[in-house]
Amino acid sequence: MTEDTGLPASFEMVWGVRDRPTKGPKRGLSLEQVVDAGIRVANAEGIGGVSMSRVAGELGTSAMSLYRYVASKDELLMLMIDGAFGQVDKAEPVEGTWRARLDQWARIGLTAFRQFPWILRIPVSGAPMMPHQLRYLEWGLRTLGETSLQEHEKLSVALLVTSFTRSYALLSGDIAAAYQAGNPMARVANDYGELIKRLTTAGEYPALHAVVDSGVFEGEDDPIEAFEQDFRFGLDRILDGIEALVRRRE
Amino acid sequence: MTEDTGLPASFEMVWGVRDRPTKGPKRGLSLEQVVDAGIRVANAEGIGGVSMSRVAGELGTSAMSLYRYVASKDELLMLMIDGAFGQVDKAEPVEGTWRARLDQWARIGLTAFRQFPWILRIPVSGAPMMPHQLRYLEWGLRTLGETSLQEHEKLSVALLVTSFTRSYALLSGDIAAAYQAGNPMARVANDYGELIKRLTTAGEYPALHAVVDSGVFEGEDDPIEAFEQDFRFGLDRILDGIEALVRRRE
DNA sequence: CTGTACTGCGTAGGGCATAAACAGTAAATC
């Protein structure tokens, strides 16, 4: 019997703390089944498709049954995030310089957010507190083990890199989704430069026009490809900045 | 009469393209009034409080009336974002090095997202396409005018910095909200280190334990203050990385 | 003066999360 953690019951269940109640009828489902069903729905239909009754339908029960496993929909969403992380953090490589490993950490994060884009739609309500999420953080921190950064700096670096990854994954996911959905605004993205020049004047928006004139927006068949390059660019800048700090600390 | 932009009617209205229809009864409201009402509601009650009927109530009309000004709620949200940006981008300073100006651009962005935190809750559905948003981007691009970065690099830098700003603003807003709402998970944040040590072992999460043992999480009365420092730290790394690139391009 | 294109708005349909109440079940306790 562990001391009180102050966490919701379902979270303690995931951690393995808290014994299953012994009285009453046996449960027809497990918490894991419920969470997995939620993940399945989110993967298939996006976070907007995740309703209690939809998830219950996936399991062949009624919406209210789920409330025997989870106190609220928000709680279910948190559990789904951790469940998704659990399907990611399998293989942690240990070779290479800290920079190569941190780079890989970021790229695997991007892959994960691409695989489970709905994660980015769920508001973060605090510091990570679930096993798989913490394992992912642990991995990130460990890449910095060989550096002489201070502990709080390591944490800040991990936050910086995940924030960056989240942002780009979110943007790329949003645009890809709008693109696929045939959203008129995404359709326009191909002629983005043209649109800008039609709506604005070089007098009011000179720097923007300079960018457009350079032809960046021309021939962008695949917006995803363009994002890949921007991700590379941004990550390289960030790693350069971190490297400068690491050097200074040596 | 401008050529077709492919944009929704309300967007063309904002750009000033598109003459108001001349037939039929006069409109009781203006698009701007509707958007402002939406912003007022979002400021007061968050994005969750923005329902069509709530916004209509703010204006003394019925929910369905709004659909004469806006084709869907999503469209209204987009217009609200631009309206909020319009209340921000007033004063663009021109002095200082590119680095000082880019730094200030980022910090003003942070302030803006703190002032209108609901913006971050609205999915981005494509590249910016509204006047005030573009003006903010223009400002960011202009800070790099004196550098010898290539045009596409300037764009990538602007994307990097805004992404960073968005991420931190989102995280800090989420946590502050959970904190104020008395969310148990945020309450726990004070004892975060303690909680980690209770749930995990140093064997499985060594790097994490090292961070906790360093005492980073102790005495954190104000989580917002901690975020301020992390923002400073991250922005400095990013600017260092950009500076390295600028030097290389000279 | 009629046609037409617009105006606001009432109604209704199909969602959603979840509170409350209820009947059934199995272990704990007497």
Next chain:
DNA sequence: GATTTACTGTTTATGCCCTACGCAGTACAG
């Protein structure tokens, strides 16, 4: 073995939400 107790799934109901549809009124074009 009987009773108590704690848990189970489920039904019903409440109160939100967005928006499709249709209607009656209005002002300009011809």
